[in-house]
Amino acid sequence: MRMLMITYGSRGDVQPFIALGAALYRAGHTPVLAAPARFASLAADHHITFLPLPGNVEVLARQIADESRQQPLRLIGIISRFALPLGIEVARRIQAAARSADMIVHSFLTVALGHLYATQYGLPECAVDLFPFFDPPADIANIAWPTDRIGLAGRRLSHVFAHTIFRYTQSLSYRILHRRAPDIGPSRLPWAAPGRQFGLLQAYSAVLVPPGSAPLTVQTGSWWLEATNWQPPPDLQAFLAAGPPPVVISFGSMATHDAPHIARIVLETLQRTGQRGIIQRGWAGLTPHQVPDTIYLADEMPHDWLLPRASAMIHHGGAGTTASALRAGIPSVIVPFAADQPFWAWRAHKTGANPPPIPVSALSVERLSLALQQALDPVHRARAAMVSGRMRAEGGVAVAVQRIEQWAA
Template identity: 35%
Template sequence: MRVLLSTYGSRGDVEPLAGLGVALQKCGVETTVCAPADQEFVELLERAGVPLAPAFSPVREWAVKAMANREKMDFPKRAAEIIAAQFDAISAAAEGCDLIVATGLFPSTAAAKSVSEKFGIPYVYAAYCPYFVPSTHHRPHEYPGRLHPQGITDNRMLWDLDVANMNALFGGAFNNHRATIGLPAVENVRDYIFTSHPLLACDPVLGPWKATDLREVTQTGAWILSDERPLPDDLIAFIEAGPAPVYVGFGSMPMHASKDVAEIAINALRAQGCRAVLSRGWADLALIDDGNDCFFVGDINQQALFSRMAAVIHHGGAGTTTTATRAGVPQLVVPQIADQPYWATRVAELGIGVAHNGPVPTFESLSAALAIALDPATRKRAITVASTIRRDGAMIAAKLLIDSPSREGSVPFGCGGTSQLVCQKRIDR
């Protein structure tokens, strides 16, 4: 069996597919990841031992520009470019495949769905957060220029409107491209690509799926890629030279709205007598002076690092939130876009940290949030919740995918959104 895992997005999109790829390989499945060929992803997949089939272009430069000009972006035009280019890249990578699993930016998953139909390959859509999947329990994502109408509070009505919004933003580009490759037009682009039964690759404690008649979902747990890299000796020496420091890093977020976020964070930490480990990330954070209470890192093993921190300040990406939760470390989430406010809210609801109010921190707002994150009661709760987080989500998904391929274009898993335990029992058998 050969499986293609497809995405176009940041590390939070790529690394889970690497984790799933490793699990599939352990089950004897030949697996390739089609993803942006940014150097960090090339190195990540090499470490994982999963082959990379390059997407149409690297993602970092485009993503940084796109987030800086998000309100002015011509979504239909950009969608058309990605769909056409990704269709070619995914088509080449999918040759001889028995299954395509797609996630990431919507135009990329749209291209993967067309590849699956064009070449008769079964297809699975996967989401990393409940927020993106239609449900009566939460509102849909808002796009620039297409905000939710005032006065409408019924989630079912908003998800109905979401179909029209996504058709307007992506439908023309999607159907125009399908016409060029000999495929018929699709009336409801969102549901065609999301399918009636997607996988949900997040932890059921951290991001629980609630039963709804809008979608049947199989939740597997997060697809975690084990990181065996040792921490650098000088970093270990810094950590052991004093009280546990606080990690500050915003991953793939450029942080355009907060140019002085490193200075604010370091000053807020110093005011509370805390040391810091500062991560560069896509925001290109840097130390503000040569003080010996701060340490600077680039790409690092967060799985090994977070458990040695007093707290973790981050942007609320699905992967970083899961890693911090598994580590049992208090979190201070400064959410920026997309699903990040959802994860910030979940961290606060679980009592394992605090959600910063808004995407732009100040000295005062970060200091107030830090007081909550550093409270001993928060750490105690974080340690308790850490013991409940699944470690086997990637293997659960791998076994489901191996057992369930269909020749009808999508994969029926045979167990719904409230049947996590049922799914696990089937796998164990």
């Protein structure tokens, strides 16, 4: 079957769909991925037909990192201003791809268009939650409020509020686009609840968040992209062999203008705590001005290879990075910027594997040094190893492919 997958965002939003597409390909299907154009080569590496979507996601990531300030309504405004000028072209490309699809698999930011064209062409569909939104468990509030201090009524109200805002902004955006381009679909945006009217795959670990309760919700665990053929460069191998396991530092897609300041804090922290480090530059180009021989500067490399060779990790708290560190059995110091990162930082801390997170606005050498020393304590390492064992026992993409095939039949 021809499976159309639709997602939008940074690598953390796309890589799980690459993993799903690779698994669908191995199962004999034809995966098609609609995603930002910068991920074309990643899709090609895994035999996935690629449909490029317009927009510079690095610009979006920079705006989120520098402007959202962990305020949900501000974040919605940033995403809306970015998405509206691109919306008509995105809709037309997805509409054209849907005509030849046998099923549509869509994500948080693409659920409205995914459901629209599944309905228009009579296709089976399912949604993917990379964080608990469409069918959250009763014991947490919406991800915008990462705290235990909200009672049951407040938690329920937070989900009603978030879903109302989400549906309103999706419907309003579609009306604006349809007024400009009536050919993108019917005048009204159809709506249905993932997990109730059609399938919902929760692609995160039950170790971090319990499953939802809707009848068509399936929690699979995280979706891993195994880098089976990747070979490290000789200088990296030499660095790893030259001393104890290093601390890995990665802020992923957080292309913040504060990168030089953060790089200085990270370098001073490693020097103060006597740790070696591998600093991944990321979209921010995180590069200290002077790099001692105890530091290795790296670009992208597969975390499933790198992290088991590390002592700990300092990162931004993206869903994929948080799960990767825990699966590798290493503790983390999480420095969340925006979006769902404070939520994952909170949930990872609750596992006992990590010390409390440090918001990026409060980051300092003193706080990061103390947190890193706490993370390197054997108690955290032992707890991280326990969490790793539980995460590795989850079915991941194998369960997702099985359910997709059932829903597509």
